[in-house]
Amino acid sequence: MLRYLFGDELNDHPQLRDTMFRDRTTQFRDRLGWEVSVDADGFERDEYDDLNPLYVIWQRPDGRHGGSARFLPTIGSTMVEDHFSHIADIAHLKSPFIWECTRFCLSPDADSQVAGLLMLGGGELMRGFSVEHFLGVFDARMIRIYRMIGASPEVLGSQGEGRDRISVGLWSFTMEDRDQVLQRAGVSSELSEHWFEQHFGQNSLTALTA
């Protein structure tokens, strides 16, 4: 299922949390060779994980992490502005209607459907909270995957070559995109809304503790 969890809520889901941070190590350190910091538990975490971001996570039927993306509002501190303003002027965007999307990660055995599900989750955030754009950082491989799932960002700046290539880009969603993204993710509109409501819906907290 698609889960929407803030940083402080991850601790209620220890297996999901641990497998997510380990999958991030596999993707960003081992496969892409990025200079990321990995702690003693094997978790790839950075200072933006400490800002209590919102994570959209695909949880596999066995409870483990299948893929995730991390969201923060651009009016506060963002990774894009702190680390990528030299490759794209767009890194300086500040608006309550623009959020940044970073650490888009797929578990080693995830397919493009999982990417589609995460994109769907991002689209639901836009729909639910009047967000109009996501500002993202991603590697070259992800650009191909985004294209496959019908949600290509507009690439506005890049650095490096080959697998070291990192790009900054912008997503802008429309309702037609939502239908397409739903189709590629292979879920109904109702199911997606149900997942969203599980976290953001009425009495979701009381339901959880009941």
Next chain:
Amino acid sequence: MPQKLNSLLEELEQATSLDDLQRHITALRDLYRVDHIVYHWVSSEGEQYGCGTYSREWARIYVERDYLRIDPVVIGCFQRFHPVDWKRLDWSSKAARAFQKEALEHGVGNQGYSIPIRGPNGQFALFTVSTQCSDDEWETFTEKHRRELILVANVFNQKGLEFEETRLPEASKSLSPREVDALTFLAMGYSRAQVADTLSISEHTLRAYIESARFKLNALNTTHAVARAMSQGLIVIGATAPNALGGWPGRLPERRAS
């Protein structure tokens, strides 16, 4: 409504004291025809600051009894950054239910919509609209005005930050070169399509630049943003027009050194 809201925001921009903010938030409450609007800043040390239309009596009780610690709105919105309907909060504890009952007795609405704002350096504030009405009416209201309210909430917070003595100078609020370009071409009367074409970006991306410039300039709409950028000397039309007309599309006017 947008025109009235616009002039209200313009006045808000001129506010120099908490008294001014109080006057504007009251006018805003009247404009939206709701019972209450409140801007509430909570520092990491638990200090409170703000303005709003709740009764003095309720504000006094709230501080005196330290309701900050049990208010489900503050607890539920702290460390969040998405707008929250009060119905989605956890009112199940005995303390929360007693608090809610007392709030209602002091004229707080049964419905509420709070926009948490996470500013620079861990700053946290809440902008809340509350009124007495049915669930359906409330849903219609919040759906209709959500975007505006998020914007207004952020304008109030800009002012709050401005009044905060210990705040650090905010370099990040300056316009980026591309934002200056976008506003300059718009000021010269180019259509959005022409501006996007001239800057070699899509209209979606142009929209994001304009959105960002609007936020940085505290402007409700694009016309407002252009006017404000001109009056603050951030864009200069006279100097750039001859260049642009000579070279476009594809060539940018010379920019003032910033």
